[in-house]
Amino acid sequence: MVNLTIDDKQVTAPKTATIYEAAKLNGINIPILCHDNKLKPFGACRMCLVEVEQMKGRQIPACTTPVTEGMIILTSTPDIVKARKMVLELLLLNHPIDCPVCDKGGDCDLQNLTYEYKVSANRFTDEKFHHEIDYNNPLIERDMNRCVLCGKCARICDEIVSFGALTFIDRGIETKIGCEFEGALNCEFCGSCVSVCPVGSLLARPFKFKSRFWALTKQKTVCGYCGTGCNLTLGVKDNKVLTTIYDDNQGFHKGQLCVRGRFGYQFINSDKRLAKPLIRRGNSLVESSWDEALELVAGRLKSGNVAALATPRLANEEIVLFKKLMELSGSKDYDHSAGYAHSALTEGFAKSLGATASPSTILDIQKSDLLLVVKTDAYETHPVVGFEINMAVKNKGVKLYILSDKRGKLARLPDAKTLLHTPGNEIALINAVAKTILDEKLAGASAGSVEGFVELEKGLSAFTPELVSAQCGLTADEIKQLARAYAAAEKPLIIFPVGLAYPGHNAEMASALANLAILTGKLGVEGSGILCMSEKNNSQGAVDMGFYPEAGAKNAIQILDGCASGAVKTLFVAGENPLVSYPDQTRVRNALEKVDFLVVSDLFLTETAAMADVVLPACSFAEKEGTFTAIDRRVQHFKPAIQKIGQSRSDFEIFSTLITLLGGRAPVSPAAVFAEIAAGVPGYESMNYATLGETGQFAKVAIKPVFNSVSLTASKAESGKMALVTGSALYHCGTLSQYGEGPMHVCPEGYLEISRTDAANMKVGNDDLLTVTSASGSAKLKARVSPRMPVGVVFSPYHFSDSSVNQFWSGAAVTWVTLAK
Amino acid sequence: MNPITPIMNGLKITLSHMFKKPITLQYPDERPKVAERFRGLHALNVSHDKAKCVACYLCPTVCPAKCITVEAGEDQNHDKFAAKYEIDMLRCIFCGYCVEACPVDAIRMTKEFELANYRREDFVYSKERLLEKK
Numbered sequence: 044m045v046n047l048t049i050d051d052k053q054v055t056a057p058k059t060a061t062i063y064e065a066a067k068l069n070g071i072n073i074p075i076l077c078h079d080n081k082l083k084p085f086g087a088c089r090m091c092l093v094e095v096e097q098m099k100g101r102q103i104p105a106c107t108t109p110v111t112e113g114m115i116i117l118t119s120t121p122d123i124v125k126a127r128k129m130v131l132e133l134l135l136l137n138h139p140i141d142c143p144v145c146d147k148g149g150d151c152d153l154q155n156l157t158y159e160y161k162v163s164a165n166r167f168t169d170e171k172f173h174h175e176i177d178y179n180n181p182l183i184e185r186d187m188n189r190c191v192l193c194g195k196c197a198r199i200c201d202e203i204v205s206f207g208a209l210t211f212i213d214r215g216i217e218t219k220i221g222c223e224f225e226g227a228l229n230c231e232f233c234g235s236c237v238s239v240c241p242v243g244s245l246l247a248r249p250f251k252f253k254s255r256f257w258a259l260t261k262q263k264t265v266c267g268y269c270g271t272g273c274n275l276t277l278g279v280k281d282n283k284v285l286t287t288i289y290d291d292n293q294g295f296h297k298g299q300l301c302v303r304g305r306f307g308y309q310f311i312n313s314d315k316r317l318a319k320p321l322i323r324r325g326n327s328l329v330e331s332s333w334d335e336a337l338e339l340v341a342g343r344l345k346s347g348n349v350a351a352l353a354t355p356r357l358a359n360e361e362i363v364l365f366k367k368l369m370e371l372s373g374s375k376d377y378d379h380s381a382g383y384a385h386s387a388l389t390e391g392f393a394k395s396l397g398a399t400a401s402p403s404t405i406l407d408i409q410k411s412d413l414l415l416v417v418k419t420d421a422y423e424t425h426p427v428v429g430f431e432i433n434m435a436v437k438n439k440g441v442k443l444y445i446l447s448d449k450r451g452k453l454a455r456l457p458d459a460k461t462l463l464h465t466p467g468n469e470i471a472l473i474n475a476v477a478k479t480i481l482d483e484k485l486a487g488a489s490a491g492s493v494e495g496f497v498e499l500e501k502g503l504s505a506f507t508p509e510l511v512s513a514q515c516g517l518t519a520d521e522i523k524q525l526a527r528a529y530a531a532a533e534k535p536l537i538i539f540p541v542g543l544a545y546p547g548h549n550a551e552m553a554s555a556l557a558n559l560a561i562l563t564g565k566l567g568v569e570g571s572g573i574l575c576m577s578e579k580n581n582s583q584g585a586v587d588m589g590f591y592p593e594a595g596a597k598n599a600i601q602i603l604d605g606c607a608s609g610a611v612k613t614l615f616v617a618g619e620n621p622l623v624s625y626p627d628q629t630r631v632r633n634a635l636e637k638v639d640f641l642v643v644s645d646l647f648l649t650e651t652a653a654m655a656d657v658v659l660p661a662c663s664f665a666e667k668e669g670t671f672t673a674i675d676r677r678v679q680h681f682k683p684a685i686q687k688i689g690q691s692r693s694d695f696e697i698f699s700t701l702i703t704l705l706g707g708r709a710p711v712s713p714a715a716v717f718a719e720i721a722a723g724v725p726g727y728e729s730m731n732y733a734t735l736g737e738t739g740q741f742a743k744v745a746i747k748p749v750f751n752s753v754s755l756t757a758s759k760a761e762s763g764k765m766a767l768v769t770g771s772a773l774y775h776c777g778t779l780s781q782y783g784e785g786p787m788h789v790c791p792e793g794y795l796e797i798s799r800t801d802a803a804n805m806k807v808g809n810d811d812l813l814t815v816t817s818a819s820g821s822a823k824l825k826a827r828v829s830p831r832m833p834v835g836v837v838f839s840p841y842h843f844s845d846s847s848v849n850q851f852w853s854g855a856a857v858t859w860v861t862l863a864k
Numbered sequence: 865m866n867p868i869t870p871i872m873n874g875l876k877i878t879l880s881h882m883f884k885k886p887i888t889l890q891y892p893d894e895r896p897k898v899a900e901r902f903r904g905l906h907a908l909n910v911s912h913d914k915a916k917c918v919a920c921y922l923c924p925t926v927c928p929a930k931c932i933t934v935e936a937g938e939d940q941n942h943d944k945f946a947a948k949y950e951i952d953m954l955r956c957i958f959c960g961y962c963v964e965a966c967p968v969d970a971i972r973m974t975k976e977f978e979l980a981n982y983r984r985e986d987f988v989y990s991k992e993r994l995l996e997k998k
């Protein structure tokens with residue numbers, strides 16, 4: 044800490060602080076225009092000029108100058124005010140000043156400062172800018188006439204998003220912000236640049252002209268897409284969510300969002316939302332009253348042979364109620380996420396760590412010194428975690444190793460090492476790393492005493508780097524180097540995504556990775572450990588609430604088989620759309636057709652809901668209250684932002700009513716259920732809505748490490764066929780984002796990513812239709828030629844109802860397909 | 865005081881009025897002369913055959929009676945215009961704040977004061993009705 048004087052006030056500030064930060068810490072406001080908390084100091088605008096006595100009263104920028112002991116600073120002398128006014132006059136000189144039609148009006152730093160400094164006239168005159176305005180992009184409008192060249196957009200896109208779409212182009216008075224060769228913006232559309240732009244140069248087009256900033260009600264909430272659990276502020280007017288608002292104080296991510304969170308909110312007020320319950324009469328679904336629909340459902344639930352599938356997008360409280368409802372119906376058969384998407388936690392970690400949650404948190408990423416990311420898709424599934432990785436690698440020099448079957452964005456980070464292996468061989472590869480650690484005596488001192496060590500040694504004997512490398516398409520040295528680097532790192536952190544599109548061997552992978560961490564003793568130290576990133580906003584919560592089958596009960600796949608065989612008579616699907624998202628569409632369709640009675644509660648008439656006997660209109664996260672648990676067991680409370688749409692009800696209300704109809708006692712409110720959760724779920728003790736507050740709380744994870752040796756035979760290549768791997772696209776999450784306009788503008792349909800070599804061999808170009816055929820079926824997809832795919836491997840994301848991948852993908856980690864034009 | 869005096873004074877005033885111009889107007893045969901700065905029904909100013917209003921939302925913001933509804937739209941040139949502009953005259957208190965707030969001189973108040981109507985809906989003036997008066 045250093046002592047200094049700001050405006051005659053004695054204050055202290057950390058050594059690393061700039062004058063601006065020191066002042067802010069002590070409640071003194073210095074105006075800024077080009078500075079942002081999250082970005083490195085830049086010093087472009089000179090709005091933050093202050094006088095420092097030791098510098099003979101020279102005016103210096105507060106945002107770039109570090110504090111020193113004994114500094115005497117003045118922040119608003121008449122001279123400084125004069126200088127700031129001049130800065131504003133010069134900024135306004137070529138500025139259009141079209142505030143009445145500028146969407147930034149009311150939320151514009153330039154406007155606010157001009158008002159604050161009473162700059163009502165300009166001593167200078169010059170021509171206005173005449174840059175061409177980019178109206179074509181559906182998400183981001185660029186009007187460089189209003190730009191103040193603060194560089195924040197270009198800096199955030201480089202420093203945090205690590206995309207680098209925007210940059211300064213041209214020189215002198217011609218300088219502007221643009222894309223390379225003045226082309227169109229074709230980027231991740233995370234909207235970070237829009238959120239930091241202090242003026243109306245970069246605007247969110249979906250919100251354009253919809254409302255003024257001041258007319259919006261701002262409701263803080265939690266993103267309803269992925270498990271990162273980003274905090275979000277919704278801008279609401281007339282019961283409509285019109286936009287998301289940037290708040291750089293929110294969450295660990297300081298307001299950063301990805302394209303889904305920022306631009307994918309339109310599903311909330313979509314015209315396609317169901318407004319009334321539907322009951323099947325003959326071949327069609329007709330509108331009915333809630334009473335009638337619920338009586339009907341309750342009747343079926345009473346008659347037994349019930350099973351349930353839920354989406355892990357439901358709140359914790361709702362999942363608990365759903366479980367109660369199933370108990371009342373005498374059923375133990377309930378599951379979520381096709382049964383396998385949670386197996387990394389419920390089987391893998393359960394065996395290896397004695398807990399169904401990750402011991403590490405997202406916050407550990409910045410404190411780590413080596414990140415081992417398994418599957419480069421981690422960036423696509425959890426983009427804001429991806430930003431954290433970007434920042435750790437770029438700003439802190441954290442080493443990055445990636446094990447993946449394809450290259451990805453993370454591979455382009457400085458000094459990132461990608462071990463590109465043949466698809467389906469992760470386990471062998473991870474085991475080979477463990478084997479190297481053992482053989483080279485790099486294991487931690489206490490590893491030998493951990494239960495299962497002997498079995499592990501035995502189990503790993505076949506996984507020598509030499510053998511595995513041949514099978515994985517790597518060299519033994521690469522594997523050994525990774526093992527050495529991992530073992531040598533002080534705080535290595537393993538990160539891996541799981542999800543519906545990553546089937547196969549999640550449980551084994553979780554165990555194999557846990558073995559690595561246990562072997563080297565890199566568990567339980569801040570900054571190190573292992574983080575399993577489950578897919579949806581409350582995937583971790585669904586596991587914590589125990590919404591998966593106990594031993595002896597049916598899992599999701601068995602439930603579907605039960606439907607087909609007649610063992611399950613009534614299937615209650617809450618929010619899932621298995622027909623599109625579960626593997627093997629034929630099998631799912633057959634099950635849903637065969638089952639006697641299908642109840643679906645959903646926001647939309649999804650493909651699954653269209654087959655139902657009763658459809659109950661549920662409501663989105665923006666219309667209800669509850670808690671979500673993020674991937675690192677951050678339990679966060681969210682509150683409604685708008686009134687419920689139409690007659691829709693929250694799943695909480697639906698389950699409560701049904702519980703009452705079945706003769707049970709329904710709890711009064713989500714808060715009451717949360718009290719039960721706090722009392723019963725380990726780690727949630729002493730939590731309640733009040734203590735969760737706006738920031739949420741971490742549920743502690745107590746682990747008891749055990750070695751769980753896993754081995755998997757390598758997936759065999761089938762000659763003449765391509766290896767298809769499925770996964771998530773950056774712009775989508777589950778099937779819900781299909782109803783968000785933003786994601787659909789950027790990525791409207793499924794595609795097949797194919798390597799350049801394969802494309803050249805087959806003479807296919809971008810957007811050519813390819814017929815993909817596997818043993819389980821076929822579909823037509825547009826080709827996307829991409830440099831990131833290795834030869835012989837193709838990739839397809841799973842989110843789309845049209846030409847969905849589950850027509851030819853039956854849930855294997857690698858599907859062998861043939862392609863035809 | 866003589867009890868008759870006040871009565872006489874009163875009658876004097878009454879009498880004097882008999883020789884003055886009457887204040888009462890024989891409305892509607894006679895029309896009042898409205899003051900220059902009278903604040904009556906609003907009108908939207910027109911320029912280049914279009915409403916001048918750019919839908920900046922300042923008048924609905926400043927309006928103390930919250931009776932102005934504006935919805936902005938984007939025209940072919942990507943310019944902002946008022947796709948909807950409505951004033952609910954039943955709630956308007958004729959303060960004239962909207963006129964003062966307007967940055968582009970798009971709205972004025974006319975001398976029109978005859979606002980009676982038969983149905984409540986008819987008091988909500990749409991953009992078209994506000995434009996009619998040139």
Ligand code: SF4
Nearest residue numbers: 141142145148151243
């Ligand atoms: S950027 Fe700000 S100052 Fe410039 S026109 Fe827009 S609102 Fe006005």
Ligand code: SF4
Nearest residue numbers: 200230232233234236
């Ligand atoms: S939207 Fe995101 S990726 Fe695109 S230019 Fe802006 S910051 Fe960069």
Ligand code: SF4
Nearest residue numbers: 190191193194196240
């Ligand atoms: S576009 Fe906005 S953020 Fe980018 S330099 Fe210009 S003013 Fe700054």
Ligand code: SF4
Nearest residue numbers: 266268269273301304
């Ligand atoms: S989708 Fe995930 S990463 Fe993106 S904003 Fe929402 S929670 Fe954050």
Ligand code: SF4
Nearest residue numbers: 917918920921923966
């Ligand atoms: S203040 Fe003027 S320009 Fe703005 S909305 Fe009202 S009438 Fe239109």
Ligand code: FES
Nearest residue numbers: 077086088089106
């Ligand atoms: S805020 Fe310091 S120079 Fe711009």
